[in-house]
Amino acid sequence: MIEERRRVVISNKxxxxxxxxxxxxxxxxxxxxxxxxxxxIQKENDESRLPLANMLTLAALRIKKGDVLYVIAEGKNGKEAIEEISNYISGEIDQRVNNIDEIDKLLEEHTINITSELKSIREIKNKFGSILNHMGDGICLMDNRxxxxxxxxxxxxxxxIKKxxxxxxxxxxxxxxxxxxxxLDTKEKIIDILIRGKDGKRILSSSVPIFAxxxxxxxxxxxxxxxxxxxxxxxLHKAEEKIKYYEEELNKNNYVDEAFNIIIGNSxxxxxxxxxxSKAARTSVNVMIRGESGTGKELVAKAIHGASKRKEEAFIKVNCAAIPENLLESELFGYEKGAFTGAAKRKIGKFELANGGTLFLDEIGEINYNLQAKLLRAIQEKEIERLGGNEVIKIDIKIICATNRNLEDMVNNHExxxxxxxxxNVIPIVLPPLRNRKEDIGLLAEHFVEKICKEEGMDGKQISRHVLSHLKEYCWPGNxxxxENIITRAITLSDxxxxxxxxxxxYMKNEKRKNDGLINFINGDLARMEEYDREIVRLALKKHKSFNKAAKALGLTHRTISLKAKKYNLI
Ligand SMILES: Nc1ncnc2c1ncn2[C@@H]1O[C@H](COP(=O)(O)OP(=O)(O)OP(=O)(O)O)[C@@H](O)[C@H]1O
Incomplete structure (x- = not known):
């Protein structure tokens, strides 16, 4: 764009x-x-140029005689335009009035324009004023000083404060x-600075410079x-911390150490x-495992040891039923050479062997009354003496006991x-019999098939759904x-x-028939409600062979019975 500028000194009086x-x-x-x-037009020493179109703008500049102005033109013919304008404004302008009517008309037009511009400026001012007055944020304006x-x-x-x-x-x-x-110095905006009010209020302040x-x-x-x-x-932070704490607690409660992976089952x-x-493993307290024979008490004891901080130390098992009564004491506490006839040399007892680790007392209900007192003392005092010796040996042992006997009855009978x-019995853990968790039979059977095939060096044998359903119908008195025995036998005998x-x-097949009865199917013991529910659904499906008919017979909907069948693994 071609630009021309010309310096003009005002000489109008x-x-x-x-x-x-x-x-x-x-x-x-x-x-x-x-x-x-x-x-x-631009005044000397003023950076801003103003459009030369409005008499108001010009009059507002308050130009006096002798002031210097620059006239600027943009366009192809700027030079000629500037020439004429400069000549016009540099002379005695007032003497050029030859048509006063025209000037008055012009002034009148401008006065009307000014009035309407003023009106709209006032309107804008009122609008902004009312916006600022109703804003939720505080506003402060200050001038450049x-x-x-x-x-x-x-x-x-x-x-x-009052404004x-x-x-x-x-x-x-x-x-x-x-x-x-x-x-006022930097003229640079600052955003979101936190300040404190006198009354402790927390206030976020942002400032921006105004330029015109x-x-x-x-x-x-x-x-x-x-x-x-x-x-x-x-x-919110506090609530989040609380949630985190509860989640951690919940996780702690639900956490199962991987040492328990040896225990198969998902019921x-x-x-x-x-x-x-798993929780018991994290503490130093004694654990009592209860459950029928073959339910996995020893396996659980081993897992507890494996999950405890003693896992690198010894896990010593004593089967209290398998050791003759008169030998059990020396087995537990050891003896010194010559303690009794036949004690040719010193023997270290199981307590000492387990020191630092875990002592698993299986079949604890079989210990005789006198030995029970010695056992109690050793556990309480955390020290033992070998038979025939007088050295006191400090012991630090986690005791896990197991029994399938009714210890409460034994206590009542002073046994x-x-x-x-x-x-x-600080933490009692009760292992459910297999018949009460038939959902686990599938996993266990597959686990044993794999294990036995590996041990026997056989190619992987398989278990069909039909065989599995047979296994699930049996009541498993041996848990x-x-x-495991039946699967070992089946693998060996199957061609x-x-x-x-x-x-x-x-006997398994006969037992199966016997168990088709409803209430007696668990050796006369009562099972959990869910187990009966499962059995009823199973029998109904077996008899009616369709969800519709079975549901009708039991007074249930098709959806309910199909959900139950799924839940109980019956399809
Ligand atoms: N959940 C399980 N997963 C895998 N194997 C298991 C499980 N429960 C038990 N077993 C196996 O079953 C067998 C019997 O388990 P265990 O000896 O632990 O039972 P127990 O209750 O201590 O028996 P008892 O009262 O007769 O001493 C073992 O070979 C064990 O490995």
Missing amino acids: KGIHARTAAMITSFVNNIRTKYNVKLY GIITYLNPAYENIFN NDLIGRDVKKVCPSRPSIGL QNKFKGVITTYKDVTELEEVIQR SLLKDVKRLA FREDLYYRL IREL SEQIDVDTFPS
Whole structure:
């Protein structure tokens, strides 16, 4: 874009007042049309240029005689345009009045324009005023010297102060710690600075500099009261911490150490056992494992040891039923050479061997009454003496006991010491019999097939659903040990890859028939409600062979019975 500029010294006696401005504007308008240019004016020592189109703009510059102006033209014919304008305004403009009517008309038009512009400016001012007055954030305006020029009602609320006490005053004196003061020098915005009100309120302040025509005019600052928000955030943090704590606690409760992976089964009963046993492993207290023979008591004891901090130390098992009564004491506590006839050399007892580790006392119910007292003392005092010796040996042992006997009855019959009972029964873990967790039979059977095939060096044999359903129907008086035996036998006797039902012992088949009865199917014991539910659904499906008919027979919906069949693994 071609730009021309020309320096003009004003020689008009009265400078450029309203009438002169009107005359210039009228002249300039003709020039603009004649040469098709854009025209500007700029006062000397002023950076901003103004469009030369409006008499108001011109008059507002208050140009006096002798002032210097630059006339600027943009456009192809700018040179000619500037020439004519410069000549016009550099002379005695007032003497050029030849048509006073035209000038008056011009002035009248401008007066109308001014009035309507003023009106719209006033409207804008009112709108902004009302917006600022109703804003939730506090607003403070100060000029370029730091004099407070405006405060809105929200500001008064946030700082609990009357605006009249501050307006017109120097911010550095009345609010010396305000971050916005820094802007008077830096003229750079600052965002989201947290300040504190006198009453402890937390207030977020952001300040931006105001520029008009590149001149720094002042600062506008907004203040947001975030006290409540902060409190909510703090409450939220606290709630999050609590949730984290509860989650950790829950995880601790649900956590099962991987040492328990040796225990196969996914039934909810077994999961409960694993969770409790895993917890017991993390403590130093004694554990009593109860359950029928072959339910996995020893396996659980080993897993507890494996999950405890003693896992690198010894796990010593004593089967109290397998050792003759008169030998059990020396087996447990050891003896010195010559302690009794036949004691040719010193023998270290199981307590000493287990020191630092775990002592598993299986069949604890078989210990005689006298030995129970010695056992109690050793556990209580945490020390033992070898038979025939007088050296006191400190022991640090986790005791895990197991029994399938009814210890409570034994206590009542004075066959088992009550004090020892309470000492050992700190965390009782009850292993459910296999018949009460038939959901586990599938997993266990597959586990044993794989294990036995590996041990016997056989190719992988398989168990069909048909065989599995046979296994599930049996009541398993010998529990998992029996299941393992039957699978070993079946694998050995089956000629084909598939394990055959014919290889099952005949008592199993007879038992199956016996168990078709409802209430008696668990050796006369009562089972959990769920087990009966499962049995009823199983029998109904077996008899009716369709969900619809079975549901009708039991007075259930098709959906309910199919859900139950799925839940109980019957399909
Ligand atoms: N959940 C299980 N997963 C895998 N194997 C198991 C499980 N429960 C038991 N067994 C196996 O079954 C057999 C019997 O288990 P264990 O000796 O632990 O039972 P027990 O209750 O101590 O028996 P008893 O009262 O007769 O001493 C073992 O070979 C064991 O490995």
